[in-house]
Amino acid sequence: MGIVVNLIGVLLIVFIIWWFWLYKKQSEATIQGSSIDIIVDSGIYEPSVIHAKQGQEITLRFIRKDSNPCSEKVLFNDLDISADLPIGKPHNLTFTPDEKGEFEFTCQMAMYRGKLIVE
């Protein structure tokens, strides 16, 4: 009995590590055309990983459905871009990523997390 319970606990830890940290398949999307919708709801951005091309102007349309105040801002810390998101009304963020790389975007408290991958 004791061994079984301990084993379950260890498996649980392994699962947590795998599911939240090692498993990389997040909802990914490549921008078709120049614009993409990002839904902000229930603690996540959907899609949360967005692929874009360097030097090409993109429009990220954030559609916030969550009334939780945590979701009211979106920040691209490394790109110096930020916006206040109104509820239920899309907010367009249009810019041209000049540099290649991975740029995280988060809410103010970094609980909502997404990534812009510029290729």
Place this chain on the structure above:
Amino acid sequence: MNTKTDKYQRLYVSDISCASCVNTIETAVRALPGVEDVEVNFAERTVNVSGDVAEDVLINAITKSGYTASSLEDNSEDTSKENQELAHYKELLKKTIVAGVVSLVIVAVTMLDLLPDLTTFKGQFSWGVISLLALFVLTYAGGRFFTGALKSFKNHNANMDTLVALGTGVAWLYSTFVVIFPGSVSEIARHVYFDTATLIIAFINLGSALEMRARGKTSEAIKRLIGLQPKTARVLREGNEVDIPIEQVVMDDIVRVRPGEKIPVDGELTEGSSHVDESMLTGEPIPVSKKIRDKVVGGSVNKSGSFLFKATHIGKDTALSHIIDMVRKAQNTKPEIGRLADKVSSIFVPTVMIIAVLTMHAWFNFGPDPKLTYILVTTVAVLIIACPCALGLATPISVMVGVGKAAEYGVLIRKGDALQKAGQLTTVVLDKTGTITEGKPVVTALETSEGSSEEELLTIAASVEVNSEHPLAEAVVEASKEKGLELSSIESFEAISGHGVRALYGQKEVLLGNSKLMEDKGLKLGSLQSRSEELSKLGQTVIFASLDGNPLGLLGISDPIKTDSKDAIKRLQHSGIKVVMLTGDNRDTAGTVANLVGVDDFIAEVLPQDKANEITKLQERGEKVAMVGDGINDAPALAGADVGFAIGTGTDVAIESADITLMRGSLNGVADAVAISKATLRNIKENLIGAFGYNTLAIPIAAGILYPFTGILLSPIIAGAAMALSSVTVVTNANRLRWFKP
């Protein structure tokens, strides 16, 4: 509402939920006069309309067909945001009350032992009802935690919702299991935790509501700025003065402003004069005098006279709009100090989950009986007490308040990083001209020889100098204008390089220049010579004047030091910062000014292009250097410094090379900025220490680390209250900054 008639418009319709909606909306819009084409995008929930039709007409038509349409531009965003926030706040309070009342009922029946024992059928039934009651609270008041947790989980993400859902979910599931199978747990472990689950939900809702209230206050600075914008303007249309909504003011409109009214947009005064209070924009407390051709700024208040002005900047181009934009952007940036918290936040929740599992292990393997009870209490407490919110909020919430506070004092901070660096400065370098001084030379002394008058001296000097383009000459001409003197025409104007000028005034020879010029011409200066030396010591430039070989007198010209420069420099020094003056002037003049204002050091004879090098030299010595300049001539130095301050004149906010723009000319702005930055940085540190400290102490205590030594175990209910309180505390602490006075 907007009444523009663009050829192509997009509207957002939030409730398009099926393909048939598309048809309904298309038909409704197509029926409107002027509509050429309409296309409804189901995926985007947008309606794209071509044709000459007003936006409000479109919105009306869509509303009538049963949907809610709104403009895709965010104009009235802030009022709607406030309404949404208020609604959300009320909702949270309602949930708190419902969860609280149900919890009290459950606590009462448990404590008073009102229900029969679980081993009887009656007992099982009654506790079953309680279980359902708790389930109602969990879904009604705590439903968002569960949906949020589930969505995040599916996305391989975890957040605060995950912890709350796990904690309360485990408590409810275990309790319900005990109710259904009371025989499967030993008698001493036969305890239920419905009140725990519901009370936690109540506390966390209350915490969210309080946090929201407190958060609303952090953006007061922005609200104040938005509130400066008047709603209407009185413009001249076809000879009449009419009141129109501010959105309808167009460029070159002539706008009337009466005493006591706010100036609606930016412009240039065309008729009348007045004093205007710009304090809410620039922090400058004294009303500024305005006459024809002077610039007026939207949002400032007309104090005395009535005047007309021509609109030169409207809508999003006004200085006020730029200020709002800049403050808002800056409030959203994070200084370096907050990055660590972000990193911790990103791994925080799964880590807490692992700690919860380890806690379970520990109590299972080493804990006393009844094991199940101890495991449940400690695990739930660990999950509930951990507060990623406090950690995540610690930095940004203080930045919000700090940047807003700075804006109140006419200090515009571009980025959070600048705020952090301004709080860690060791040296401030001040450009002399235009920063310490007014940047505009004026005649500050007139000394006449026997037999001549000040008027004569000034008239002759100005009549000659009006032909020169030298900045000192301008000061002489300006002085004569101020005295209302009439200038005469002169002949044979000739510049004597490096010494002065010569001209014919009537038939008489006029010489204007330095003492060398006078000596070369063999003039005896007498007492003027000693007066000249006195003035030079005060940092003034002296021009002698002679008429027909006889000395007329001298003029002392200087760039006056701003009245509050000395005090501001003292304030900076008091906060432990070394103040250095940088100037292109020669050592003597520079030394005089440096002495007068009391800087610690000065660097003279620096060419404009070398200013940046001087900054680098200081940085190489390990100093954290701020450069303060006008942002035009010293852009490279501003950019090279750790913090570049552009000292503005009024409302030139768009100074790109600067990290911080001071809207008023006073150096006190630098001292204010440094003081506010220091206070904000201290506030962030308090928050971070508090949030880190809270989590590192609370989690082990919740796990039961004190139990072996003291027998103390933390109730999950207390954990819930502590967690709710911790993020409220962070926001409240940040709000303390609102009362800070630099």
